[in-house]
Amino acid sequence: MRRILVFCLPAIGDFVRCHSAIQIIAEKFPGQPIDVISSPIAAPLTRLMPHVRKAWTVERRHWTLPLRERVHLARELRKENYQAAYLLTSSTKAALVPWLAGIPERIGYPRDLQFGIVNRLPADWWRAMVAFGPRKTRLFEQVCAIALLGRRPAEGTTLPAPRLLVSADELGNWRLRHGVDPARPALAIYTSEPADLRSWSVDRFLSTARDHVGRGWSVWLVGGPRERETAARIQAQLPEVVDFTSTPDIAEAVCQIAASTVFLGVDGGISHSAAAVGAPCVLVFGSNRSYPHGPVNERVTFLEPPVSTPSWVKGTSAVSEERVYEALAATVRKYAPQFA
Template identity: 60%
Template sequence: MDPILVVCFPAVGDFVRCHSAIRILADRFPGRPIDIVTSPGNVVFARFMPHVRKAWALKKQHIRLGLAERRDLVRELRKENYGSAYLMTSTIKAALIPFMARIPERIGYPQELQFGLVNRLPADWLRHLWAFGPRKTRLYEEVCSVATLGVKLTANVDWPSPQMIIPAVELDEWRKRAGVDAERPALALFTGEMERLRSWPMERFISIAKDYSSRGWAVWIVGGPREHGAANRIRAEVPQAVDFTTTPLIDVMYQLAASALFLGVNGGMSHAAAALSVPCVLIFGSNLSYIHAPVNQHVRLLEPPISTPSWIVGTVGVSEERVREALASALADRPQGS
C-alpha cells in the first residue's frame, strides 16, 4: 500500500507530541508504512518511535523559505510514491513539501490560508481557521485531530500518548560506554535555561541534588548547551553530579531511559522522558501545564498555587517540599523491575 508521510514539528517537545498522531495513523492504516519529516536533531530520536519507518531531515528556516533545500528533499520524496501526507504543523513552508513532492492527498489545517497546498481538511477546520493566532486547543489535540480528520472521539475512547522505546541491549551498551552502574538509581535533572521564567530556582535544584546524592543516588544533569551553565553551578555544590549536557545528542535518549526519576521544567527533554516512560516530576508556571505538559500517565505536574505572590509568572511558587513529595510518590508508584 502507498506509504504515508507525516510532516512534524522541528522542536524536540513538539516533535515528540507528534507521535500520538503517528500511533493513530498506524492503527487506522496497518498496512501502510509511515515516514516523517523533521529537523536534523530529531532524526536521531525518530528510530526509537514505534511505527516510524524512515525519518527525513529538513533544516529549520526561521525567515527564508529554504526552497533549495526543499527541492533536494522533494527529489528524494518523489521516489517513495507517498499516497498521503499529514501536516502536523500548519505553515505554508511545511505544506510546500508534500505539494512539491506531488503527494496526491495533503491533509492539514489551513491556518496560513494555504488552500491548494493542503487539499483535504479535517472536519473541524473552520473552527481552527477562525481562531488564527495562538492555538485554542492543546498541540496534543491538534495533531490527533489532523490524524483523525477532525472526527470526534466516541465515549470511553482516548487518543494515545507519545511513546519511545529503546532496546534493552542498546541501553546496556550505552551504560558500558558511559561507565554507568546499572544497579545505582539515577535522578536526571533538566533545569532549562536559568534565565528563563520556565526554569526553577537554582538553589532548589542544588538542594534536591545534594539530598539524592547523599542517599547514594547518581545525579545527572541532562540537556544541551543551554543547560551547561546550570550544570556547572550544580557541580560546584555537588561535585559527584555528572554533567551530561555536552554529550552527543543521541546519548540524551539513553540518559533519560536509564534514569530512575526525572525532575525538570517545561521543555523538550521533559516530553522525551515522559515518552520513554520514566517517572517524571515537571514544574510549570501557573495555568501552563494543561497546555504544554506531556499527557503521559506517569507524569506529575506541579504549578505555583494561585495564593502565592509568584503565581502569575515564573515557578518560584513551587516549593521544594512539594517537589520532594512528588518525587517520592513517583518513585513509590514506579512499576517493579523498571
C-alpha cells in the first residue's frame, strides 16, 4: 500500500484549490490512502473532500513551528509509514517535516533551494525559479503541476476543479435543525471584513439584502469572526436577515451555502468553498483580478472593474449595485428558474 501525504496551504481558499492536485494524485494511485496536512481553520473541509482519508493540523501559519514541534510532528508521521509526500507549499520549514519523518519520496519545487530535502523534482523544475512572460501563473495551476510532476495534461483533458460534497442527508438535517423551508429561495451573502479592500460596500450589501427580502427571499449572512461586524450592521437595519457568522467551523458554513439558492460574495476563502460545493455564485472582485485569484468552477459569474480602470482605483467600488442585481437575476434564471 502506498500511503500519500499532501502538504497543503493553510488559508481556506488556497486549501480548497489544493483539492485539484489531490484529485490528480487520487487518479494516479486509485484506492491508495491520501491524507493532508493544513491549518485548523481549513482542515474541517477535508470531511467534504472526495479522496481524502484524514487531516493533520499545524497550529501556526506559514510553518513557523519551533524545531522541537516539527520533530514531534515528524515522529507522529513516521508511525503512518507514508511512502510519498507532495509539497504544495514551497516552504523550507514545511519540507523539513517529511524529511525528518523519513518519507522516502518528497515531491515539490525547490523554490527555496531545498535540494536533498525535496528529492523528486517536477520536469523542467528550473523554469519555476524564473519569471517568464507577463502572465502570472495561477495557484490552481501551480499545485496541479506538482501533482503532475511538471508534465502537461493529456491532449483534450482539463485540470479538475476543486470539489466539496455535502450529502443530501446532511443537507436535509441542516435544514431541519434551522427550520429552513426548501421551497423558499435563499440568498447567501459573504461580505468579508469592512477594512478589507476586497470587500464591497456595506451599504450596497444592505441594499441587495433589502431588495431580496422585499421579494420574499430569505437572506443569510455567512462567514466567521471577521464578518460579524458587517453582519451586525446589516442586521441592525434589516432584522429579517439571518446571521450565520457564529458558525463553529468552515464545513458548517459550506452546508449553509449548499442549502442556499444563490451565493453573493467577494474574493476570499468562503467564496472558493461556495464555488467548490457547486453553488451558483456571483463574485465581486476589484484590484485582485479574478483570473489569477478567483475560483475555476463553472457556476461562477465574476463582476470586476474593466481592465482599463486606473491603477489608483482600489477595491471593488467600480462594481455597481445594478450590475450585481442583473448578475444575480441571470444566475437565478439559469440555475433556479422556479425562483426567477
